[in-house]
Amino acid sequence: MRIQAKNIEHYYGIEHVLRGVDISIEAGSFTAIIGESGSGKTTLLSILSTLLNPTSGEVTFDEKAISELGNIDVFRRHNIGFVFQFHYLISYLTLRENIALSALDEATVEPLMESLGIGRLAARYSDEVSGGERQRAAIARALVNRPAVVFADEPTGNLDTKNALGVYELFKRFSQEGTGFVVASHDKKIADYADTIIEMEDGKIVKILKR
Amino acid sequence: MITPIKALRKNRFKTALIFMSMSVSIAAIFLISAISGGVVSMYSAMLKTDGDIIVTQKGIADTFFSDINRSMVDEIVQIEGVREAGALILGAAPVEPLPIVGIYGVSENRFKSYTLTQGSTPKNGEVILGSKIYETLKHPKTIILSKQKFVVSGVFKSRIGFEDGGVVMNLHDGGVLFHKSASIFLVSLDDLAKSDSVVIKINALNPDIEAKTTDSFIDSYNQFKIIKTSSDVIGAMAFLMGILGIVSMMSMVVNDRKTEFGIMRSIGLSSWVIIKKLLAETLIIALVAFSFALALSLGVLELIEHADKFQGYINGEITVSLALNVFVVSVVMAMLGTLLPAIYAARIDPMTLIQRGGA
Numbered sequence: 001m002r003i004q005a006k007n008i009e010h011y012y013g014i015e016h017v018l019r020g021v022d023i024s025i026e027a028g029s030f031t032a033i034i035g036e037s038g039s040g041k042t043t044l045l046s047i048l049s050t051l052l053n054p055t056s057g058e059v060t061f062d063e064k065a066i067s068e069l070g071n072i073d074v075f076r077r078h079n080i081g082f083v084f085q086f087h088y089l090i091s092y093l094t095l096r097e098n099i100a101l102s103a104l105d106e107a108t109v110e111p112l113m114e115s116l117g118i119g120r121l122a123a124r125y126s127d128e129v130s131g132g133e134r135q136r137a138a139i140a141r142a143l144v145n146r147p148a149v150v151f152a153d154e155p156t157g158n159l160d161t162k163n164a165l166g167v168y169e170l171f172k173r174f175s176q177e178g179t180g181f182v183v184a185s186h187d188k189k190i191a192d193y194a195d196t197i198i199e200m201e202d203g204k205i206v207k208i209l210k211r
Numbered sequence: 212m213i214t215p216i217k218a219l220r221k222n223r224f225k226t227a228l229i230f231m232s233m234s235v236s237i238a239a240i241f242l243i244s245a246i247s248g249g250v251v252s253m254y255s256a257m258l259k260t261d262g263d264i265i266v267t268q269k270g271i272a273d274t275f276f277s278d279i280n281r282s283m284v285d286e287i288v289q290i291e292g293v294r295e296a297g298a299l300i301l302g303a304a305p306v307e308p309l310p311i312v313g314i315y316g317v318s319e320n321r322f323k324s325y326t327l328t329q330g331s332t333p334k335n336g337e338v339i340l341g342s343k344i345y346e347t348l349k350h351p352k353t354i355i356l357s358k359q360k361f362v363v364s365g366v367f368k369s370r371i372g373f374e375d376g377g378v379v380m381n382l383h384d385g386g387v388l389f390h391k392s393a394s395i396f397l398v399s400l401d402d403l404a405k406s407d408s409v410v411i412k413i414n415a416l417n418p419d420i421e422a423k424t425t426d427s428f429i430d431s432y433n434q435f436k437i438i439k440t441s442s443d444v445i446g447a448m449a450f451l452m453g454i455l456g457i458v459s460m461m462s463m464v465v466n467d468r469k470t471e472f473g474i475m476r477s478i479g480l481s482s483w484v485i486i487k488k489l490l491a492e493t494l495i496i497a498l499v500a501f502s503f504a505l506a507l508s509l510g511v512l513e514l515i516e517h518a519d520k521f522q523g524y525i526n527g528e529i530t531v532s533l534a535l536n537v538f539v540v541s542v543v544m545a546m547l548g549t550l551l552p553a554i555y556a557a558r559i560d561p562m563t564l565i566q567r568g569g570a
């Protein structure tokens with residue numbers, strides 16, 4: 001799948017936060033969006049992931065506008081994953097149940113947890129595991145239906161360096177298996193893992209680096 | 212099924228509040244329906260065992276006001292198909308220390324419908340007491356009615372609470388006490404199929420009287436309608452209160468769990484999944500609350516039945532059909548109360564998760 005954003009403008013009230021952004025994202029790529037705080041990374045990510053409607057401009061999935069995608073819930077469930085800075089695991093469910101929540105095929109849950117190194121924690125609750133393990137469970141939840149793209153906003157914001165690098169490692173591994181990742185981050189180290197680095201400043205893309 | 216229970220346990224405090232508000236509403240519906248239904252069915256049972264046709268003064272609002280000439284009984288007995296007819300005076304008067312007691316003046320031929328456990332049928336100046344009131348008054352030898360002393364000549368037992376808490380005397384004394392000839396006639400027939408034609412014949416006897424089959428009498432009896440209507444109104448209020456309780460508590464629950472529903476939306480679970488989830492949760496509470504309210508109501512009715520204060524007048528019964536009806540009402544109450552908060556939950560914008568970042 002190819003996600004394209006064309007000439008995106010976004011205002012919050014009178015505040016102009018995205019100024020003519022064009023971007024194209026391929027399935028299987030690992031794109032990092034970096035930039036100063038307030039440069040518009042989260043806003044762009046929300047627009048690309050269909051959670052937010054831009055003031056103007058268009059996002060297309062394989063040349064189809066969002067309005068042509070049919071039921072947006074179904075589309076999201078099959079094609080888009082999310083990882084937030086905070087894990088947002090549901091506290092009364094075990095890790096396994098959290099991951100299975102949206103699974104189209106429950107049989108995929110356990111192998112996925114194994115491959116993320118949290119297989120033995122399946123029956124634990126989110127307050128019974130470490131921060132890194134929680135975030136890996138949240139990543140598993142995003143990956144469970146093998147979406148075309150996973151969007152992650154500051155996914156390592158609450159993690160120490162070692163855990164953060166582990167998360168980037170996972171993204172890289174799964175992108176090589178075909179899932180696209182778009183990750184907004186302050187962390188410069190992500191550049192060592194991503195294949196495309198997009199730098200934002202003041203609502204505009206100022207640099208695109210491909211490796 | 213297990214997941215909703217986990218969610219309820221996690222939010223135990225609010226779950227408990229919803230449970231209590233539902234239980235109270237359901238128990239209120241049970242009690243008001245059972246008590247009013249009990250009153251109506253008790254009185255109906257009394258009338259039904261006593262006769263197939265009831266004759267009252269025409270156009271009267273209540274049998275207590277009815278005044279008819281007892282001598283007409285003799286004419287009614289002559290009608291073909293009539294097996295037996297008896298006159299009855301219905302009255303009420305205080306009997307120290309009870310504020311109000313049902314007094315029945317009955318014709319000779321009706322004494323056989325009272326099973327005496329001791330003593331003999333009342334002659335002039337005598338009364339027999341229902342076993343319940345006999346106990347309440349602590350086995351009196353005499354009682355005073357309108358400043359007149361009556362000797363207690365016997366005690367009878369009756370399944371019907373009204374009668375068991377009442378005083379029975381002969382028709383003559385009843386007439387003197389309440390200044391009337393008779394309140395109603397109760398007519399038994401040889402063959403129930405002939406009831407319509409007998410009703411017509413009785414009505415033809417005198418323009419001042421009105422005969423009805425017991426069934427149609429019960430259907431049209433104003434007091435029953437009043438009791439039923441008030442119980443329906445109170446029941447409906449309890450139902451609405453229940454819904455309001457659920458709506459307000461569920462709104463708080465949804466607000467507490469905003470991120471949970473936001474996450475569900477963001478991972479592509481449909482609104483309907485979220486609505487179903489919340490409905491399942493309240494449904495479980497409703498089932499437990501229903502069982503609890505049923506047990507509570509049965510307990511309260513049992514207490515009321517044995518409370519001396521009520522002399523057995525209040526004799527609520529929870530029939531299977533009442534329980535089924537209230538069950539349906541409980542489910543509907545849970546559903547309606549949850550729907551609005553659930554729809555709100557289903558519309559939570561996952562964007563709130565992104566902008567919040569931290570906890």
Ligand SMILES: Nc1ncnc2c1ncn2[C@@H]1O[C@H](COP(=O)(O)OP(=O)(O)OP(=O)(O)O)[C@@H](O)[C@H]1O
Binds near residue numbers: 013015043044
């Ligand atoms: N809901 C909102 N309402 C109004 N203004 C907003 C809203 N969200 C973001 N902004 C503003 O839009 C601009 C871009 O915000 P955005 O969250 O996209 O930046 P960011 O690059 O993700 O920053 P950070 O690195 O701090 O997360 C900021 O100036 C911010 O104050």
Ligand SMILES: [Mg+2]
Binds near residue numbers: 041042043153184
């Ligand atoms: Mg941000």
